[in-house]
Amino acid sequence: MKRITKYILLFIFPLAVLSCFSCASGNKGKELSSPPALPKSGVIHEKIICYKNPDLSYALYLPTSLHPDTKKNSAGNSPDASVEKNHAPVSAECYPVILAFDSHGSGLTPVKMYQELAEKYGFIILGSNDSHNGLNNDQIAAILSGMFEEINTRFPVDTNQEYVMGFSGGARIACLAAMMYPRVKSVIGCGAGFPQGNQPPLYKFDYFGIVGAADFNLNEMMELDGMLGIMKLRHYILTFPGPHTWPPAAVMEDGFRWNILNAMKDNRIKKDDRQIDLFLGALQMRIDSLKNRNRLIEASAICNLAVQSADGLRNTTPFRKKSELIAQNPVYKKQVSYHDEILKKEKNEQQELMEALFSKDISWWKERIKKLTMTNPKMNPEDTLMNARLGAFLSLLCYSNVNAAMNQRNAEMAEKLVGIYQLADPKNPEPYYLKAVILMQRNDTVQAMKKLEEAVSKGFSDKNRLLGQPEFEGIKNETAFFDLMKKIK
Numbered sequence: 113m114k115r116i117t118k119y120i121l122l123f124i125f126p127l128a129v130l131s132c133f134s135c136a137s138g139n140k141g142k143e144l145s146s147p148p149a150l151p152k153s154g155v156i157h158e159k160i161i162c163y164k165n166p167d168l169s170y171a172l173y174l175p176t177s178l179h180p181d182t183k184k185n186s187a188g189n190s191p192d193a194s195v196e197k198n199h200a201p202v203s204a205e206c207y208p209v210i211l212a213f214d215s216h217g218s219g220l221t222p223v224k225m226y227q228e229l230a231e232k233y234g235f236i237i238l239g240s241n242d243s244h245n246g247l248n249n250d251q252i253a254a255i256l257s258g259m260f261e262e263i264n265t266r267f268p269v270d271t272n273q274e275y276v277m278g279f280s281g282g283a284r285i286a287c288l289a290a291m292m293y294p295r296v297k298s299v300i301g302c303g304a305g306f307p308q309g310n311q312p313p314l315y316k317f318d319y320f321g322i323v324g325a326a327d328f329n330l331n332e333m334m335e336l337d338g339m340l341g342i343m344k345l346r347h348y349i350l351t352f353p354g355p356h357t358w359p360p361a362a363v364m365e366d367g368f369r370w371n372i373l374n375a376m377k378d379n380r381i382k383k384d385d386r387q388i389d390l391f392l393g394a395l396q397m398r399i400d401s402l403k404n405r406n407r408l409i410e411a412s413a414i415c416n417l418a419v420q421s422a423d424g425l426r427n428t429t430p431f432r433k434k435s436e437l438i439a440q441n442p443v444y445k446k447q448v449s450y451h452d453e454i455l456k457k458e459k460n461e462q463q464e465l466m467e468a469l470f471s472k473d474i475s476w477w478k479e480r481i482k483k484l485t486m487t488n489p490k491m492n493p494e495d496t497l498m499n500a501r502l503g504a505f506l507s508l509l510c511y512s513n514v515n516a517a518m519n520q521r522n523a524e525m526a527e528k529l530v531g532i533y534q535l536a537d538p539k540n541p542e543p544y545y546l547k548a549v550i551l552m553q554r555n556d557t558v559q560a561m562k563k564l565e566e567a568v569s570k571g572f573s574d575k576n577r578l579l580g581q582p583e584f585e586g587i588k589n590e591t592a593f594f595d596l597m598k599k600i601k
Contacts, residue, residue, distance in 0.1 A: 147266040153178045156227060158220050159241060163266060165258035171219035171239040173227045178207060178236070178268070208273030208372075209236040209263055210300075211289070213282030214358075217244030222277065222358060229361055229368050236267055245281040256289050264295075271295060272380035275371055279358045280304050280329075290317040298374065300367040303356050304329050305336040318374055319347040320367045324354035325497050328505035331455055346374065348420055351413070356504055370421050377424045388425050392418055399434060408444040409451060454494045458501060465506050469513060474531055481506075481535045507537040514546050518553075526550050541572035552583035561592050568599050575600050 151157050153174035162168040210230075212222035219239025223230075230237040242255050263269055277300035278286030284307040290296040291313040298318035305321070319340055323333040333349055340347040348370060352363045369391045375381045376388070395418040402411035415435035419428045438444050468476070484499045484506070510533035517526035527550060533543035548563035564578075575597065578584065587593045 150174065150178070150267070154231075156220070156223055162258055162262045164261060167242075168255060168258045168262070169219075169241045170259065170262070171223040171241065173223050173230050173237045174267075175207070175231050175234050175236070177234050205268050206270035207234060207236050207268055208275070208375075209238070209267065209269045210275040210277055211259055211263065211286075212237065212239040213243040213276070213278035213285045213289075214239060215245050215278075215280035215282045217241055222279070225358055226361055226364055229365055233368050233372065235368070236269065238263065243278075243282060243285050252285060252288065253292075256285075256292060260289075260293060260295070270381075273297065273371075273375055275300065277367070278302065278304075280356065287319075290319075291315065297380070298371045300364070300371075302359055303327055303333075305332055306339075313343070313345075316345060318371065319345055320370050321347065321349040322359045322363060322367060323349065323351055324356060324359070325351050326354060326500035326504070327356040328501045328508065329356065330501060331459060334455065348417060350417065351410070355500065366417065370417075373421045373425060383425065388422060392422055392426065392431075395421075395431075399431075403438070406443065408438050408441060409447050412438045412444065450492065450494055454498050458498050461498075461502055462505055465502065466509060469509060469529070469532070470525075474528070474535075477532050477535055481532075484536075503536060507533065507540065510536055511542060514543075518546070518550065521553075523550065523553065539570060541567040541570040544570060545572055549581060549583050552587075557587055561587075561596070564596055568596060573600055 147163055151160060151172060151174060154176040155173075157172040159169050160172050162170070212219065212226075214221050217240070219241040221239065223237055223239040226237060229235070238259070240255060240259055243252070247255075263274070264271075274295050275298050276286040276289045276296055278284070279302040281304065283299075283301035283304040286299050286301060287306045290299045292315075294315040296315075296317055298320065300320045300322065302322045303324065321333050321336065323330055327333075330351070337347070337349045350363070350366055352359055354360070354363075358364075369387075372381070373388065373391065376383045395414055399411050399414050399418075402408070402414065412435055415431045415438065418431040419435070422428050422431075465480075468480070472480075481503075484503045486499075487496075510529055514526055514529040514533060517529055526546075530543050530547045530550060533540075533546070537543065544563050544567035548560045548567065551557075551560035551563060564572075572578075578597070578600070579588070584593070
């Protein structure tokens, strides 16, 4: 089997070890009292402590339908009657649930972004506050075990509709959860694919991938599409006009609806003709709009989404015919050919950037980055997107290697890489923060404080990280450091 492409910050979790964790329930045999009362519905809870695993916490949103007497939503207003509930739970006591993993451990981020979708479709949504990039196998297994125990003992969950989602490294953990727990019916993976491994998943699950057209992991997600077909997993990969980030709610809604329609096809929930018609009607409007703007690759992709989503529920022949007509269009063929050419070129340029990181000097990098950031109205949009992806790839490449050089106390290399990092991603506060750490390692307190000031001015906001950084231990009591802490929001 062809292996999934390796990317920076890819989670290393060999699938051979999954059997060690697949039966873990998180219950160590210590029976506690009954679960506490459900938190208030219709509002976002930033931090709920797991009642059997107090070391874990999560953000939470419960739909107002769970507590019909709820009077206010998260904004403190009465629920908007104009927002239709398009999907009713299986029963008044069972609700679909989705567990989200953010790459930076911010459970609040996905809960806040998709709260309205959870309300609209009657979902319970939880976001882990503990799952983030850089965890080892045991830590990941403990988080998954604790969260699934929390979900299945504390909430009125429809066990036919347990889903996971994640962004970047969190997407890899979401995939891992589906590989470990047969109760997971589907994964919504955003901006990244599977964890690295040599074996197929232990359990089958659906996969809905979402990736930005300017995401440096676009190539990986396109290759994953083929891999999932070989593995015979029901799947769809959706692109949207954006970078490496959680997708907007309007894009994520396709993932919610896709899972709901699959549940209908599998007879896990009752067929809802109105829900099916609403989804297909929305897709039809998007296809027409994309065709009118000559965005034929995207129009074809939405035709395929309609076919795959509704097959077995509706006659999808009209969408198949639309897809066939688009495929015969010479403009479409030209667009596809150039798109494929760009993806091949991008892989080669990524390799060039990795090799140049250690071999080229700053003057070379200034010219190379200038080419990546130049704008030209006559440039093909595919080239513009490729440059955006390469810029993001270079930023991540610098970040990873700067930290490695610093850990190895290779000050000269770390200094060079930070300089490239600043050129590649000048609006990012991270290279300025790392530069401050390097300066403190050289005992240059004055210049280090200046770099910290720059980092804060560009949006650095992690007070805990700053306070825990050992290099700054000797200046924490100084007035300048105290004043800087006050500026961090």
